[in-house]
Amino acid sequence: MNRRSLRHGFTLAEILIAxxxxxIIGAMFTRVxxxxxxxxxxxxxKRNARSVSRSAMxxxxxxxxxxxxxxxxxxxxxxxxxxxxxxxYWFGLVCNASAxxxxxxLLPVDSSVAGMAQYNGYAVRDPNNGLYTYVPTATAPAPALxxxxxxxxxxxxxxxxxxxxxxxxxxxxxxPGTVVAQxxxxxxxxxxxxxxxxxxxxFPGRWxxxxxxxxxxxxxxxxxxxxxxRFRIYTxxxxxxxxxxxxxxxxxVKGIDIVLTGVAQKLTxxxxxxxxxxxxxxxxxKNLRNN
Numbered sequence: 576m577n578r579r580s581l582r583h584g585f586t587l588a589e590i591l592i593a594x595x596x597x598x599i600i601g602a603m604f605t606r607v608x609x610x611x612x613x614x615x616x617x618x619x620x621k622r623n624a625r626s627v628s629r630s631a632m633x634x635x636x637x638x639x640x641x642x643x644x645x646x647x648x649x650x651x652x653x654x655x656x657x658x659x660x661x662x663x664y665w666f667g668l669v670c671n672a673s674a675x676x677x678x679x680x681l682l683p684v685d686s687s688v689a690g691m692a693q694y695n696g697y698a699v700r701d702p703n704n705g706l707y708t709y710v711p712t713a714t715a716p717a718p719a720l721x722x723x724x725x726x727x728x729x730x731x732x733x734x735x736x737x738x739x740x741x742x743x744x745x746x747x748x749x750x751p752g753t754v755v756a757q758x759x760x761x762x763x764x765x766x767x768x769x770x771x772x773x774x775x776x777x778f779p780g781r782w783x784x785x786x787x788x789x790x791x792x793x794x795x796x797x798x799x800x801x802x803x804x805r806f807r808i809y810t811x812x813x814x815x816x817x818x819x820x821x822x823x824x825x826x827x828v829k830g831i832d833i834v835l836t837g838v839a840q841k842l843t844x845x846x847x848x849x850x851x852x853x854x855x856x857x858x859x860x861k862n863l864r865n866n
């Protein structure tokens with residue numbers, strides 16, 4: 576065999592062809608990698624936007640589902656950016672009633688719920704029409720003698736004070752009283768809770784959802800949101816929600832559309848707009864009544 580006929584390497588042409596093929600494959604792999612990375616970033620941004628809307632919705636619904644259909648909305652703005660509601664947080668029954676004070680037996684409640692609430696007044700159910708009369712007052716409930724509710728003597732209501740999972744009910748005095756209240760009328764303590772959309776302190780140029788209990792400092796609880804996030808209301812007789820309304824409609828609000836458009840915190844590579852997730856949920860306080 577002629578040893579000179581044996582090949583011990585590659586020709587220049589073969590090397591050039593191999594380098595071209597490797598370059599093509601590398602470019603294709605790089606493009607696939609960039610595409611997959613951008614897709615992953617896009618999906619992650621969408622997830623973050625959905626999380627913003629979903630978390631905020633859960634917080635709002637926990638309050639709004641407690642609101643009554645009779646004067647449950649305390650105030651709102653005609654641009655849909657703010658709504659203030661009277662949220663019940665402690666329920667009970669009237670034992671004795673007078674114009675000066677009420678003696679009330681309250682059901683057991685979680686200590687954290689009572690501790691975090693800010694008492695702004697009470698509401699008592701009118702037995703004649705089923706509506707609640709709200710009594711705003713800054714005088715906190717005071718402990719009262721349990722016998723006035725639990726006793727069986729003249730003038731005592733004979734209402735048992737319940738206990739549940741180690742939590743006991745309590746008997747309190749509420750002042751001032753109201754002529755609407757009667758023994759065994761339903762009553763609840765309420766607090767004012769304000770939700771508003773304002774410019775965020777943590778996400779410059781974006782909107783955030785703020786929550787305020789009573790006159791305590793407001794808290795930025797969730798963000799960022801798009802500027803179209805707002806509250807839309809249903810008033811008596813409405814088939815669709817609306818943002819434009821008269822502020823005199825507050826007393827007739829029967830439900831709310833919560834429009835939340837969460838946005839991702841950063842722009843995804845390859846896209847000109849940040850990812851958004853719009854979520855709309857309706858809350859109707861009660862079935863519509865003629866009165």
